[in-house]
Structures are given as structure tokens and as C-alpha cells.
Amino acid sequence: MASAKLFKKLKAKPPRDLDKVVHQLHEDAFRKIDCLDCANCCKTTGPLWTDRDRARVSKHLGMKTATFEAQYLRVDEDKDWVLQTLPCPFLGDDNDCGIYDVRPKACREYPHTDRVKQHQILGLMEKNAAICPAVEHIVARMEERFLQARPSSAESGQQTRGPRRNR
Ligand code: SF4
Ligand code: SF4
Numbered sequence: 001m002a003s004a005k006l007f008k009k010l011k012a013k014p015p016r017d018l019d020k021v022v023h024q025l026h027e028d029a030f031r032k033i034d035c036l037d038c039a040n041c042c043k044t045t046g047p048l049w050t051d052r053d054r055a056r057v058s059k060h061l062g063m064k065t066a067t068f069e070a071q072y073l074r075v076d077e078d079k080d081w082v083l084q085t086l087p088c089p090f091l092g093d094d095n096d097c098g099i100y101d102v103r104p105k106a107c108r109e110y111p112h113t114d115r116v117k118q119h120q121i122l123g124l125m126e127k128n129a130a131i132c133p134a135v136e137h138i139v140a141r142m143e144e145r146f147l148q149a150r151p152s153s154a155e156s157g158q159q160t161r162g163p164r165r166n167r
Contacts, residue, residue, distance in 0.1 A: 003129060009147070019118050025113070025141050026113040044086060046082055
């Protein structure tokens with residue numbers, strides 16, 4: 001599988017410009033993809049809920065934190081607070097988030113492709129490529145950029161100077 005090859009290569013030796021490349025591709029992906037047409041992350045993988053998330057959202061809903069937790073959340077095998085059910089109960093039929101302004105930090109940051117130090121979260125990107133079409137787009141472009149065979153000047157009979165590929 002091409003992406004397995006890509007991630008093996010990137011993890012072995014992350015390119016110096018990895019953050020810059022991923023951030024540009026992130027911008028490009030989200031110019032093309034509208035989360036309101038998708039919501040796959042909200043349907044298939046819920047966020048982890050921090051103490052602050054639980055306090056903020058329960059207050060927003062006018063509930064005691066313990067009542068909110070009992071109604072919507074559970075503690076998983078890693079001792080993290082997660083949703084009891086998926087799709088997320090706050091996802092509307094129109095793919096809108098019913099608690100958008102106070103949503104969990106993990107929801108605000110997903111799919112994490114605009115974070116710095118991408119070399120530290122390559123495993124997350126690999127996993128999210130199967131969930132998020134924007135990450136799938138980013139990974140596809142990265143395969144083109146980082147796995148493309150570049151013939152040497154001797155093989156191609158050409159000089160290496162000249163316009164660079166714009167990817
Ligand atoms: S899976 Fe990706 S594209 Fe889809 S809603 Fe979530 S962040 Fe947006
Ligand atoms: S809280 Fe909102 S953004 Fe987060 S998973 Fe639920 S619907 Fe999606």
C-alpha cells in the first residue's frame with residue numbers, strides 16, 4: 001500500500017519542510033472539502049473529553065457536570081472520557097454541531113493537520129486518512145511529492161537545474 005510506504009519513509013527520516021508542506025496541503029484540502037458535507041469524524045470517531053470540555057459543555061447545556069457525564073459519556077479502557085454512542089449525539093441532521101461554540105478541544109483541532117511538529121503525529125495522520133477525506137487528500141498529495149521517483153541527471157540525461165515540480 002502506497003501510504004504505508006510513505007509513512008515508513010517519513011517516520012524514518014522526516015523532511016525538514018514537513019510542517020510547511022502539510023500546512024499548505026491542509027489549506028488546499030479545506031478549500032475543496034466542506035465539513036458540513038461530511039461529518040464523518042462526528043459519525044465514526046468521537047473526541048476525548050477533557051475536564052474543561054465536560055465542565056464547559058455541561059454548563060452550556062444547563063446541566064450539572066455529573067449529570068451530563070452520566071447521560072452522554074463513559075470512561076474507556078484507557079481511562080479517557082468518551083461518548084457513549086456514535087454518531088455524536090450533538091450532531092444534527094444537517095451535519096451541524098449543536099454545541100459548536102463550546103465543542104471539545106479535540107473537535108476544534110481535528111484532523112490535526114494544521115498543528116506544528118507533524119513528524120510527532122504521523123501515526124495519527126495515517127489513521128485519520130481512513131476517516132477524513134481532507135487527510136486522505138493530504139496523504140495522496142504527499143505520496144506524489146515524497147514517493148515520486150526522481151531520475152538522476154545521469155539517468156535522464158538532463159541537468160537538474162530548471163523549473164521544479166509545483167507539488
Ligand atoms: S472527517 Fe474531516 S472533512 Fe469530514 S467533517 Fe471531519 S474534519 Fe471535516
Ligand atoms: S461535539 Fe460537535 S464537532 Fe464534536 S463530535 Fe460532536 S457533533 Fe462533532
